[in-house]
Structures are given as C-alpha cells and as structure tokens.
Amino acid sequence: MREENGSKAYAELVGRGRVHRRFYTDPEVFAEEQARIFRRVWLWLGHDSQLRQPGDFFTARLAGERVIVARHTDGAIHAFHNRCTHRGAEVCPAAAGNARNFVCPYHAWTYRTDGSLASVPLDQGYGADWRSRVAGLGLEPVARVSSYRGFLFGSHAAQGESLETYLGPQVRAAFDNLVERAPDGEVELAGGKTVQRYRGNWKLQLENSIDLLHPRILHRSAIDAADRVDHGGQPPSIEWDIVKSNGLTLREWDGMQIAAMPGGHCWMAGFLTKAIDENALQARYRKMMVERYGEERASQILAFNRHNTIVYPNLFVNSRVAQIRVLQPVSVDCTEQHGYIFRLKGAPEEMFEASVRMVNTNNSPSSIVTSDDHEIFERIQQSLAGGRHEWVDLSRGLEHEDTPEGTNELPMRNQHRAWAQYMQA
Amino acid sequence: MIALEQWLRVQQFLFHEARLLDERRLQEWLALYADDAEYWVPYAWEQQSPQDHVSLFYETKSLLSMRIDRLERELSPLDSPMARVNHYLTNVQVDAVTVEGGAELTARAHLLFVEHRREEQRWFAGRSSWRLRPRGEGFLIAAKRVDLLNADQDQGHLRFAVPF
Numbered sequence: 001m002r003e004e005n006g007s008k009a010y011a012e013l014v015g016r017g018r019v020h021r022r023f024y025t026d027p028e029v030f031a032e033e034q035a036r037i038f039r040r041v042w043l044w045l046g047h048d049s050q051l052r053q054p055g056d057f058f059t060a061r062l063a064g065e066r067v068i069v070a071r072h073t074d075g076a077i078h079a080f081h082n083r084c085t086h087r088g089a090e091v092c093p094a095a096a097g098n099a100r101n102f103v104c105p106y107h108a109w110t111y112r113t114d115g116s117l118a119s120v121p122l123d124q125g126y127g128a129d130w131r132s133r134v135a136g137l138g139l140e141p142v143a144r145v146s147s148y149r150g151f152l153f154g155s156h157a158a159q160g161e162s163l164e165t166y167l168g169p170q171v172r173a174a175f176d177n178l179v180e181r182a183p184d185g186e187v188e189l190a191g192g193k194t195v196q197r198y199r200g201n202w203k204l205q206l207e208n209s210i211d212l213l214h215p216r217i218l219h220r221s222a223i224d225a226a227d228r229v230d231h232g233g234q235p236p237s238i239e240w241d242i243v244k245s246n247g248l249t250l251r252e253w254d255g256m257q258i259a260a261m262p263g264g265h266c267w268m269a270g271f272l273t274k275a276i277d278e279n280a281l282q283a284r285y286r287k288m289m290v291e292r293y294g295e296e297r298a299s300q301i302l303a304f305n306r307h308n309t310i311v312y313p314n315l316f317v318n319s320r321v322a323q324i325r326v327l328q329p330v331s332v333d334c335t336e337q338h339g340y341i342f343r344l345k346g347a348p349e350e351m352f353e354a355s356v357r358m359v360n361t362n363n364s365p366s367s368i369v370t371s372d373d374h375e376i377f378e379r380i381q382q383s384l385a386g387g388r389h390e391w392v393d394l395s396r397g398l399e400h401e402d403t404p405e406g407t408n409e410l411p412m413r414n415q416h417r418a419w420a421q422y423m424q425a
Numbered sequence: 426m427i428a429l430e431q432w433l434r435v436q437q438f439l440f441h442e443a444r445l446l447d448e449r450r451l452q453e454w455l456a457l458y459a460d461d462a463e464y465w466v467p468y469a470w471e472q473q474s475p476q477d478h479v480s481l482f483y484e485t486k487s488l489l490s491m492r493i494d495r496l497e498r499e500l501s502p503l504d505s506p507m508a509r510v511n512h513y514l515t516n517v518q519v520d521a522v523t524v525e526g527g528a529e530l531t532a533r534a535h536l537l538f539v540e541h542r543r544e545e546q547r548w549f550a551g552r553s554s555w556r557l558r559p560r561g562e563g564f565l566i567a568a569k570r571v572d573l574l575n576a577d578q579d580q581g582h583l584r585f586a587v588p589f
Binding site: 095190191192193194195196197198218220221222224225226228229231237239240243336339341352353356357359360363364365366367368371372374375376379 | 466468469475476477478479480481482483484485487488490491492494495498499500501502503578579580581582583584585586
C-alpha cells in the first residue's frame with residue numbers, strides 16, 4: 001500500500017458486498033485507521049457520575065493513548081495526556097480517585113486538575129527563560145472534550161463536527177432513552193467493569209454485534225444447555241433467560257428490525273423480552289416510571305425497544321438494560337472489549353443487581369455466550385492469513401438494502417463504507 | 426484446633442474435588458455441591474459482594490449445571506479441542522465453625538491452575554475458600570470462592586471454560 005495512491009488503495013479494500021482480507025490482517029492498515037479514524041472521531045471516555053466532586057478523576061484510553069479526565073476546582077471537566085511534560089513518565093497510575101494535584105513520581109513535577117503545571121522542585125535550575133516556558137509545560141490537553149446527556153467523549157482532532165452532529169438523532173435517542181429509563185432522570189456508572197480480550201481485529205466484534213444470523217448457530221451449545229434446564233417450578237433466573245434469548249429461530253431473527261445510519265452507526269431491535277419485562281419487579285418499576293413521567297410518556301420510554309445501538313467505530317449502547325461496551329483496539333490482531341453498567345437512579349436496586357448478573361453472564365471471560373464469539377474471531381484472524389481467497393463475503397441482502405430483513409448484512413456494509421470514507425478523506 | 430484426622434479428611438475431599446475437575450467428571454463434581462450452593466469468583470480484589478459489582482463467576486448450582494451440561498454434551502468452539510487442566514492445592518487450612526442448623530467447616534487453600542488448549546498453556550494463581558457441610562463420611566460444598574491474584578487486571582483474561 002504505497003504512497004502515490006495510498007488513500008485510494010485503502011478504500012479499495014472495501015468492495016461491493018465484500019472486503020479484502022487485509023482489511024482485518026494488515027498492520028499497516030491498522031496503523032492508518034488509528035490515524036484516519038480513531039484519531040479523528042469522537043470516542044467515549046466515561047460518564048459524568050465518575051466526576052462528582054472537584055478533584056475527582058479517572059484514567060482512560062483514547063485511541064490507544066492514556067489520558068486523565070478530571071473535574072477541576074471550578075467544576076469544568078478537563079482531559080489531558082497521562083504523560084509528564086518533563087521526562088515522559090506516567091503521571092497518574094490510579095484508575096480513579098480524588099486528587100488536589102497530580103505529582104509525577106519521577107521528579108515531582110506537579111500539575112493541577114486542569115492540567116496546568118503548578119510546581120517543579122528546584123525550578124531555578126531550568127534557565128533564565130523558565131518563567132516564560134512554564135505556561136507551555138502543562139499536561140497536553142486532549143484536543144476536544146464534550147458530553148451528551150452526561151456521557152463524556154474526547155477527540156484527538158482539534159477540528160471537526162460537534163459531538164451532537166457526530167452522533168446524529170438516532171444515536172442520541174439511544175442515550176436519551178438510557179437516561180430517561182431512570183425514574184429520577186439520572187444514571188450513574190457503577191458495578192465495576194468487565195474486560196474481554198481476543199486475538200482478532202476490532203472490526204470482527206463490530207460486525208458480530210449486528211450479525212443476527214449467527215446467534216442461533218454459533219451459540220447452539222449454550223442455547224441447548226439452557227433448553228435442558230429443569231427449573232423445578234421456580235421462575236427462571238435472568239442469567240438463564242439471557243442465554244436462552246439467543247435461541248430465536250432463524251426466521252424470527254430474520255424478522256427483527258435493523259437500521260443503518262450515516263457515519264457507520266446502526267442499531268438492532270431488542271430481543272430480551274422475557275428476561276426483562278415479565279416479572280413483578282418490572283411491574284413495580286413501571287409504576288414508578290408512570291408516577292415520574294405520566295402514563296403516556298412512560299409508555300413511550302419503555303416501548304423504546306433496541307438492543308445494540310452501535311456508535312461507529314467502537315461503542316455499543318444498550319439503552320434497554322442500561323449497559324454499554326466499548327472496543328479498545330490494541331493491535332491489528334488484538335482487541336479488548338470493556339463492559340459497563342449504569343444504575344438507574346430512583347429504580348429498584350434489584351434492577352441494578354439483575355443488570356450485574358446479566359453482565360456476568362454476557363461479558364465476563366467466563367461467559368458461555370460471548371466466549372464463543374471471541375473464539376471464532378481468533379479463528380477468523382488465523383485463517384484469513386492464508387488460502388487463495390482474498391475477499392470476505394458480506395453480500396447478504398445487498399439487492400434490497402432499502403427494506404432490510406434482520407439478517408441483512410447492510411449494517412456491516414454501512415460500517416465498512418464509513419471506514420472507506422474516513423480512509424480516503 | 427480441629428483434629429488431625431478431620432484435617433486429612435477435608436484435604437482428601439478438596440483433592441478429590443480438584444481431581445474431578447481435572448478428569449472432567451463434571452457431573453460428579455457438581456454432585457459435591459449442596460442444592461443451595463454458591464460458586465463465586467470475584468472480579469475485584471477483596472470484593473465484598475457479588476450483588477453490586479460484576480463477577481468472573483457468580484453461579485447457583487442450576488447455572489453451574491447448565492455450564493457443565495454444555496461442556497459435556499456439545500463441543501462449543503471455546504471447548505474444542507477440550508482444554509486439559511490441572512488444579513494444584515496447597516497451604517490447606519481448616520476451621521470448625523458453628524452455623525444455624527449445625528456445624529460447618531471452612532477450608533482455605535492456595536490454588537494454582539494450569540490450562541492447556543490450542544497450543545497455549547495458561548497459569549492462574551489464587552486463593553480458594555470453601556464452606557463445607559459434613560455429610561456421612563464426607564462433605565457437601567455449601568459455598569466456594571476463588572480469588573484470582575489477577576482478578577481485576579485490566580488487560581483481560583481471555584476466556585475460561587472449566588471452573589476453578
């Protein structure tokens with residue numbers, strides 16, 4: 001992929017109803033998509049509720065780079081690179097906490113929670129122009145930080161569209177709904193996080209999360225095990241229900257609603273109906289929602305039935321169960337998926353506990369569902385390296401994208417068309 | 426201080442449990458658990474509760490049963506080829522405790538878990554603890570908890586098929 005027609009050549013890896021295998025396997029493509037996609041777009045960083053008080057901070061990764069996100073004494077949120085401007089050491093090793101200052105452990109250069117340099121030991125030793133240099137020696141800020149409904153995003157690009165424009169109305173609706181499902185109209189990040197790592201390209205998970213043809217087939221061993229469970233007259237557990245929910249027939253999956261939006265975003269309708277709607281707890285919750293919002297509005301909010309809303313390039317928002325997952329590409333053949341839960345303020349605590357158990361089942365390294373997905377991604381990654389066939393087929397439903405059935409591969413093609421646009425722009 | 430014989434008996438029982446996992450006699454393994462047993466592998470170091478924080482495993486006997494039924498009946502991609510595992514237990518300590526409804530024992534051990542699958546060998550170290558109910562000459566497991574030293578590591582664990 002040489003320079004004279006480099007960007008055009010990248011875009012050519014995405015064909016009509018197919019993508020070239022180097023799209024998943026070429027380290028040079030990976031480096032280029034980090035620069036052209038991940039360093040340009042808005043990426044999710046965290047949530048307002050992690051930064052309640054001045055001095056509260058958390059560390060995160062933004063397009064692979066380590067950053068600190070902190071609330072300063074004036075209440076404003078700042079994000080900056082976790083790298084001392086002196087000799088480059090990591091300034092803050094903690095995942096989260098509260099700090100008055102960030103002190104580099106190497107030579108004690110000390111930064112305020114807005115990133116500015118507060119003090120340096122023996123600062124008279126740095127030359128006559130030191131005073132004039134200090135202003136430029138704050139921690140390097142992340143180019144842009146913005147939030148939508150309390151969800152914090154960062155971008156390494158100084159220029160570009162606003163976060164709201166980037167997300168677009170249909171993605172914003174997913175965040176709106178997640179927040180509105182709280183009777184108090186507020187959510188908080190809680191319950192820790194899950195980490196799943198697989199040795200495969202990040203786009204394999206992106207495709208998989210909107211691939212409705214695979215659950216019944218790939219997850220058969222888990223679905224069949226769920227089918228054989230004897231509940232002995234007791235109501236089934238949420239863990240069981242979530243495994244079982246994958247067992248819709250192929251025809252039922254094909255009847256599900258999906259949508260593809262500009263910018264590579266997409267969504268699919270919900271399918272966890274039994275698990276989350278038909279019990280006494282839900283009835284109690286619904287009553288609280290009606291009290292808060294009134295019957296009509298509460299019904300609207302609760303009828304918003306989406307499973308994954310996929311925010312290109314790396315975020316999965318599940319409004320209905322108040323969970324999100326984010327992909328952190330590590331290298332061309334290694335990806336991490338981090339899962340988070342939100343507590344709906346004002347809702348029964350048992351709903352949060354059910355959400356915790358759902359995440360244990362779906363997004364823990366012990367999951368009997370997603371472990372099989374990740375296993376498959378690794379085998380794809382290994383086998384794409386060889387063989388005569390250079391192209392991967394994604395042609396399902398290409399002829400009727402305007403009326404897509406559930407198993408139509410339109411959303412994947414939509415992701416890859418966005419990829420091609422970023423890569424040649 | 427419990428009697429030496431009791432300590433040996435508990436240790437034999439724990440080694441037996443480990444062996445059943447190693448030899449994939451998973452139904453026999455499950456039969457060691459009480460119907461109300463709780464099997465817990467926390468996600469955070471010194472995690473206080475499985476209710477308000479995610480866990481690596483937090484399962485009832487019914488869920489464990491579903492898990493091993495899957496491992497025994499069909500080959501999931503994750504388990505094909507089947508993982509070979511060794512569980513090593515050391516530093517076994519046993520205490521007698523009194524609970525409602527009779528005497529129980531608590532046991533603790535250090536765990537080393539080695540798994541070989543698909544050209545890869547992985548090692549995990551942790552601390553296991555059990556609540557044991559006397560049953561005839563042996564015991565029933567009322568609860569088991571395994572704290573992995575790297576439970577909360579940020580880089581991911583890949584995948585676990587066979588319980589610890």
